[in-house]
Amino acid sequence: MNTSKMPLHFNGSLPSVPWNETAVYSSVDFFHKPDVAIIALYVVVLTASLSANTLLIFIVIKFQYMRSVTNIFLVNLSVADLLVTLFCMPVQIAKSVTLLWYFGEVTCKTVNFLQGVAVASSVFTITAMSVDRYLAITQSLRQPWMPSRRGACILLAFLWFLSLVIFVPLLFVAAVEREMVPVLARSKNGSVVWMQRSIEFCTETWPDSIKKELFGAFSFVLVYAVPGCIVVISYSLMGRRLCSVLPPFDQTEGSANSQQRLRLVRERKRVAWILLLLAVLFALCWLPYNILQLLVDVNAVKADSVFSVLPYTLLLGHANSAINPIVYCLMTRNFRRSLRKLICQDPDARFTSKIQHV
Numbered sequence: 001m002n003t004s005k006m007p008l009h010f011n012g013s014l015p016s017v018p019w020n021e022t023a024v025y026s027s028v029d030f031f032h033k034p035d036v037a038i039i040a041l042y043v044v045v046l047t048a049s050l051s052a053n054t055l056l057i058f059i060v061i062k063f064q065y066m067r068s069v070t071n072i073f074l075v076n077l078s079v080a081d082l083l084v085t086l087f088c089m090p091v092q093i094a095k096s097v098t099l100l101w102y103f104g105e106v107t108c109k110t111v112n113f114l115q116g117v118a119v120a121s122s123v124f125t126i127t128a129m130s131v132d133r134y135l136a137i138t139q140s141l142r143q144p145w146m147p148s149r150r151g152a153c154i155l156l157a158f159l160w161f162l163s164l165v166i167f168v169p170l171l172f173v174a175a176v177e178r179e180m181v182p183v184l185a186r187s188k189n190g191s192v193v194w195m196q197r198s199i200e201f202c203t204e205t206w207p208d209s210i211k212k213e214l215f216g217a218f219s220f221v222l223v224y225a226v227p228g229c230i231v232v233i234s235y236s237l238m239g240r241r242l243c244s245v246l247p248p249f250d251q252t253e254g255s256a257n258s259q260q261r262l263r264l265v266r267e268r269k270r271v272a273w274i275l276l277l278l279a280v281l282f283a284l285c286w287l288p289y290n291i292l293q294l295l296v297d298v299n300a301v302k303a304d305s306v307f308s309v310l311p312y313t314l315l316l317g318h319a320n321s322a323i324n325p326i327v328y329c330l331m332t333r334n335f336r337r338s339l340r341k342l343i344c345q346d347p348d349a350r351f352t353s354k355i356q357h358v
Contacts, residue, residue, distance in 0.1 A: 038096040038311055042089055045315070048206075049085040049322035053078040055349045056325040059338045066338060069152045070129065070271065075329060076156045077125045080199075083118040086112055086137035089318055096311065101202040105176045108202035112174040116167035119286065119317070120223045124159040126279050127227040138241050166222060169215055173204045174215040209299060216297025224290050231279045238272055274331050278324055285320035289313040 056078050060066045091111045096167040101108060180196045215335070292313055295301045329335040 023126055031272060034098075034310070035096045038315060039093055040095065041315055042093045042318075045319045045322050046085055046089045046093075048326065049089070049318075051083060052322060052329065053081045053085065053282035055084075055339070056335070059335060059342065061339050062342070066334060067149065069132065070275075071148060072130045072149060072152045073132070073156070074126055074325075077122055078325055079123065080118045080121040081116055081119075081246045081324055084318055084321045088115045090211070092311070092314060092318070101176055101200045103202075108176050109171050109174045111169055112202070113170045116170055116219070116223075117163045120159055120163035120166055122282065122320075123223050123227045124163065125156065126275075128155060128159065129228050129239075129275050130231045130279060133275055134234040134238045137238050137269070137272060166219060169338060170204070173206050175205050176200050177203050177205065210314070213298045216294055220297075224286070228283060231283075235272070235276050235279070271332075274328060277331075278327060281323055281327065282320050285315040285323065286311065289317045333358065 057075050060071050088111060092105075094102075097107075103111075144278050179200050180201055182194050182196060204212070206215075289310070292306050292310055296303050296310075298305065329339065335356050
């Protein structure tokens with residue numbers, strides 16, 4: 001998953017001068033055109049994402065009552081978002097300054113691989129949360145769905161493993177490609193001559209176009225289409241249950257017990273809507289980039305035709321890493337109270353874990 005490069009090919013021989021005899025030489029200005037708008041937006045997104053995700057993880061670790069299964073899923077989502085923030089966003093900022101690659105072969109492979117893994121882990125986590133919410137709401141409240149923290153951690157470990165396996169091919173095809181370009185140089189004796197300079201790009205070198213198309217289609221289906229369908233189905237069934245006329249418990253039971261269960265249903269409904277919002281925002285943020293990348297991978301469109309648009313669609317996808325923790329923290333009472341306690345050190349603040357995010 002890397003921004004497309006514009007290939008350069010020069011034919012014919014050019015007179016050359018040894019580098020040690022060159023007083024000055026022209027830079028390859030064509031590849032150094034900073035996109036100020038992209039850079040400014042990335043700085044804002046990176047700062048917000050780093051701050052919000054770190055804060056969310058810290059709050060869950062610090063306050064024991066915040067360690068519910070739902071919040072464990074959210075911490076995992078924040079870890080994936082931090083991977084994108086720390087490894088992918090700085091590289092995209094550098095690409096907005098110059099198309100040339102200065103970070104070496106290992107970084108080229110690592111960034112491409114980690115971006116795919118982090119995005120896949122985020123998708124799978126959101127999918128797991130949607131199924132968890134569906135089971136929690138649709139199961140009888142007499143025997144509520146209560147997955148253990150250990151079970152949630154095992155599931156998340158499996159999802160990370162699956163994400164790693166899916167994008168292993170990128171470790172083999174991501175590579176630094178070198179091109180020779182002519183530059184104008186001035187030698188010590190004052191004469192101006194053409195010479196060749198080696199420049200580098202981080203790109204994907206597939207054995208053939210068929211494998212590239214298959215991988216593009218495979219990753220799109222497995223990481224975006226199938227999880228998206230599961231999320232839609234889960235929340236559709238969940239919404240039908242929540243919007244039913246009768247609440248999902250026995251009306252003949254005592255009034256106090258019924259009121260307590262009704263409050264639990266309302267809390268679950270509120271959490272379900274928040275998680276649905278996170279899923280919708282994720283889908284909207286990553287849809288433009290996934291569609292464009294799929295079209296490029298299957299050769300439906302030329303990479304050059306979307307060259308100027310692709311960085312902005314990738315920025316929108318990366319912005320989701322900042323949106324996730326901000327939305328959840330702002331819309332969740334326990335997070336707001338925990339944040340207030342953390343900042344203000346209010347000894348009178350009272351927290352309750354009667355209604356947990358299960």
